Each structure stands twice: as structure tokens, then as C-alpha cells.
Amino acid sequence: MKFTVVGAGAMGLRYGVLLQQAGNEVEFVDAWEPHVNKMKEQGGVYVTRDKENRHLVPVKVYTPEEYHNTDSDVVIFFLKQMQLGEMLERCSHFFTDKQYALTGMNGMGHIEKLLKYFKPEKVLAGTALVATILKAPGEVDFVGKPGAGSMNLANYTEKPDEMTHKVVAELEKANINPTLTTNFRxxxxxxxxxxxxxxxxxxxxxxxxxxxxxxxxxxxxxxxxxxxxxxxxxxxxxxxxxxxxxxxxxxxxxxxxxxxxxxxxxxxxxxxxxxxxxxxxxxxxxxxxxxxxxxxxxxxxxxxxxxxxxxxxxxxxxxx
CATH class of the missing domain: 1.10.1040.10 (N-(1-d-carboxylethyl)-l-norvaline Dehydrogenase; domain 2)
Known part of the structure; x- marks a missing residue:
């Protein structure tokens, strides 16, 4: 499966790196140019786990204006609530009506914005119960042992389809520990x-x-x-x-x-x-x-x- 992660901050990198390591194709889009440039310069992101075992994970990363691939199955959003509206506008050129949107952002207000770009039946949202820290441009620390944390998610329509179950299966392979519910709010x-x-x-x-x-x-x-x-x-x-x-x-x-x-x-x-x-x-x-x-x-x-x-x-x- 192919994922595009919009928002290569702490949580976006954690989800994207784990999905990539589970065998998926993953590309990252981020608007913070020092961060994007640093990852390009060093050929990826340096990952530690609980501040130990620092190693470079190769990633493909772009600014919104550089990215034009429209073949992703799922677009993952991990941004601050106040950043999302502008970012959606800047990324709208690579959204298609076939894509699913997945988000685990904090707070409320993002769903209404996502529904302007994605069909209701293709919006999956939930809660990411795991800690991650973006230490510096190109540097991220995963908190907790492998398999730490979990995620609850649901379809906006509360009617899981075949694609929803495929997404959940990939999250399981990535050790993100998802639980699918039919209670969206x-x-x-x-x-x-x-x-x-x-x-x-x-x-x-x-x-x-x-x-x-x-x-x-x-x-x-x-x-x-x-x-x-x-x-x-x-x-x-x-x-x-x-x-x-x-x-x-x-x-x-x-x-x-x-x-x-x-x-x-x-x-x-x-x-x-x-x-x-x-x-x-x-x-x-x-x-x-x-x-x-x-x-x-x-x-x-x-x-x-x-x-x-x-x-x-x-x-x-x-x-x-």
C-alpha cells in the first residue's frame, strides 16, 4: 500500500517510518523547510528510541509545492490544528477522489476541514496514544519500546469498508496497535x-x-x-x-x-x-x-x- 504523510513532525514520522518498515511505500510532505532540507541533506531522518540507538532511516520528503504524486492509497495527516487549513490548500493538487484520509491529530476542528477535500466514507480518524518527540530538524525520538502505544480509529460514516480493514491491517503490521470502532465521535x-x-x-x-x-x-x-x-x-x-x-x-x-x-x-x-x-x-x-x-x-x-x-x-x- 502507498501512504503519503502530510506533516513530517513527531507523530507523522513515527507512523510513516513504522509503515515503511512494515513494507509499505511512504512519502512525506512538510512545510517546515529547515526540517525538509535537513532530511534531504542527510538522506533521511535520524531516529532514536528513548534517546538511544541513533540511526538514519532513509525517507522521501518534499514541500507541498514539490510534491505531485497522486497515486497514494491513503493520505495521513498529523499537523497542529491551526496549521491544517492552509496545508490542505497547499496540498490539494495531489488529492484525488479515490484516496482515503487518515488522521490521529490532537483536539477537534480538523474533521470539518478534511471533509472539504475527501469523501465522508473515505475519512478515517482516531486517537494516537503514543509519545514521540521531534528533537531538531531531521531528528526524532520514539518514546517507548517497539510496540508501545495504541490507536483507536473509526470511519466518519461508522461503516467500515474493505479498504478500512486493509488500512487497519497495515497499521497492525507496523506495530501501531489499532482498534477499529464504529463510534466516530x-x-x-x-x-x-x-x-x-x-x-x-x-x-x-x-x-x-x-x-x-x-x-x-x-x-x-x-x-x-x-x-x-x-x-x-x-x-x-x-x-x-x-x-x-x-x-x-x-x-x-x-x-x-x-x-x-x-x-x-x-x-x-x-x-x-x-x-x-x-x-x-x-x-x-x-x-x-x-x-x-x-x-x-x-x-x-x-x-x-x-x-x-x-x-x-x-x-x-x-x-x-
């Missing part, structure tokens, strides 16, 4: 709720997931955010994949066992003075609640705190 919202707890709190206090989970009042904080998020989802008719208690257990397992030393992606953005995706995570829950006259006050408070932290960092940079 519930699948996506599970990661939104998870990120609304761990990503946001770890970012605000500049701590790892393990440091957060080991705080004696962590469960109390997590429960408050999970309960409010589930209240929003229930009002909007979303059937969640897990109960509230199961969601809390997932937060604890991923934070304490799977990735205790990991700083979430929102923290990585904040620490590098990039805009965060908080409006597409906690902020999304706030907006969804207001549609039903429900105020998700804790999520609104955290959204504003993240923006305050962003503002403060920018002001300090301007003063230097």
Missing part, C-alpha cells in the same frame, strides 16, 4: 478528554506526566476535569468509549506506566514559544458545552490560564 472525544487533563496541567506546571500522576491530589484534579468533559459530551449526545472511572484509569496508566517521563505535546509547543492547541482541546469542550447552555467552568479557567502563560512568555521575549 466517541473515539475522537476520548483523546480530547485525556488531553484536556494531562496535556494542559503538565504544560501549566512544566512537569512530566509521571510527576503529575504522582501528585497526591492528581485523581481529584483529573476527576473534576473528566466529569465536566463527560457532562458536556452527554449533553451533545456523544456516546463515550469508556466510563468516567475507566477514563481516569487510562489517565493514570498512561501517565504512571506507559509514559511517566514524557512532556506532552502542548508543553513542547509552549516551551518553544509556539502557539498551543488549547482552544481545540479544553476550549473546544467549553464551546460545545455552551451550545447546550452548560458552562464548563474549569475547562474555561484552564484555557485562559494557558493563554495567560503564552502571553507572559511572549511579553518576556519582547523585553529581551
Amino acid at each position: 466517541g473515539t475522537l472525544m476520548a483523546k480530547v478528554v485525556f488531553n484536556s487533563v494531562v496535556n494542559t496541567l503538565c504544560t501549566l506546571f512544566e512537569i512530566t506526566m509521571g510527576e503529575y500522576a504522582n501528585f497526591e491530589k492528581a485523581d481529584e484534579l483529573s476527576r473534576a476535569l473528566i466529569d465536566e468533559a463527560y457532562d458536556v459530551c452527554e449533553r451533545d449526545g456523544v456516546k463515550m468509549l469508556q466510563t468516567r472511572e475507566e477514563e481516569l484509569a487510562t489517565v493514570n496508566y498512561v501517565s504512571k506506566v506507559a509514559n511517566p517521563l514524557h512532556y506532552p505535546s502542548m508543553y513542547q509547543d509552549m516551551s518553544k514559544n509556539r502557539p498551543t492547541e488549547v482552544d481545540y482541546i479544553n476550549g473546544y469542550l467549553v464551546k460545545l458545552g455552551r451550545k447546550h447552555n452548560y458552562e464548563a467552568k474549569t475547562h474555561a479557567f484552564l484555557t485562559n490560564l494557558v493563554h495567560l502563560a503564552e502571553h507572559t512568555r511572549q511579553e518576556r521575549l519582547r523585553e529581551k
Whole structure:
């Protein structure tokens, strides 16, 4: 099978490299020219796993304007929510009505944009429960042992077809550990709720997931955010994949066992003075609640705190 990965950042590289190593043809498209140029210069991307065994993996990488191949079976999208709209426009010349779109992006807002370019029955979306770090242009670190992490995904139409099962089979061969569901919104919202707890709190206090989970009042904080998020989802008719208690257990397992030393992606953005995706995570829950006259006050408070932290960092940079 042939895949084109749009967004050769941390997660795009992890999925693309693993699919390539599983025997698929994979090409990468990215808009960050220093990153693209570095990979071209060195003949691929340097990959480490938990900061060890650095080795070069050959990859084919292009800017959107350089790429004109239209023979991909699946286009994979891993971008920041605020980058997607522009990137779709820049890449639209190589989209066809035969292609499937697959995404595991954080937050919400991307599906509506993808549906402008891909047929509803050919949109597959889900949640990537694995940590990866883009260390520098041309350098990526896979967190966790081979086979670490998992993915839940579903068809937009909630009707898996033959091609869907073929995609899932390739993800299985690549050790990405996919689980196919027929609950589209519930699948996506599970990661939104998870990120609304761990990503946001770890970012605000500049701590790892393990440091957060080991705080004696962590469960109390997590429960408050999970309960409010589930209240929003229930009002909007979303059937969640897990109960509230199961969601809390997932937060604890991923934070304490799977990735205790990991700083979430929102923290990585904040620490590098990039805009965060908080409006597409906690902020999304706030907006969804207001549609039903429900105020998700804790999520609104955290959204504003993240923006305050962003503002403060920018002001300090301007003063230097």
C-alpha cells in the first residue's frame, strides 16, 4: 500500500517510518523547510528510541509545492490544528477522489476541514496514544519500546469498508496497535478528554506526566476535569468509549506506566514559544458545552490560564 504523510513532525514520522518498515511505500510532505532540507541533506531522518540507538532511516520528503504524486492509497495527516487549513490548500493538487484520509491529530476542528477535500466514507480518524518527540530538524525520538502505544480509529460514516480493514491491517503490521470502532465521535472525544487533563496541567506546571500522576491530589484534579468533559459530551449526545472511572484509569496508566517521563505535546509547543492547541482541546469542550447552555467552568479557567502563560512568555521575549 502507498501512504503519503502530510506533516513530517513527531507523530507523522513515527507512523510513516513504522509503515515503511512494515513494507509499505511512504512519502512525506512538510512545510517546515529547515526540517525538509535537513532530511534531504542527510538522506533521511535520524531516529532514536528513548534517546538511544541513533540511526538514519532513509525517507522521501518534499514541500507541498514539490510534491505531485497522486497515486497514494491513503493520505495521513498529523499537523497542529491551526496549521491544517492552509496545508490542505497547499496540498490539494495531489488529492484525488479515490484516496482515503487518515488522521490521529490532537483536539477537534480538523474533521470539518478534511471533509472539504475527501469523501465522508473515505475519512478515517482516531486517537494516537503514543509519545514521540521531534528533537531538531531531521531528528526524532520514539518514546517507548517497539510496540508501545495504541490507536483507536473509526470511519466518519461508522461503516467500515474493505479498504478500512486493509488500512487497519497495515497499521497492525507496523506495530501501531489499532482498534477499529464504529463510534466516530466517541473515539475522537476520548483523546480530547485525556488531553484536556494531562496535556494542559503538565504544560501549566512544566512537569512530566509521571510527576503529575504522582501528585497526591492528581485523581481529584483529573476527576473534576473528566466529569465536566463527560457532562458536556452527554449533553451533545456523544456516546463515550469508556466510563468516567475507566477514563481516569487510562489517565493514570498512561501517565504512571506507559509514559511517566514524557512532556506532552502542548508543553513542547509552549516551551518553544509556539502557539498551543488549547482552544481545540479544553476550549473546544467549553464551546460545545455552551451550545447546550452548560458552562464548563474549569475547562474555561484552564484555557485562559494557558493563554495567560503564552502571553507572559511572549511579553518576556519582547523585553529581551
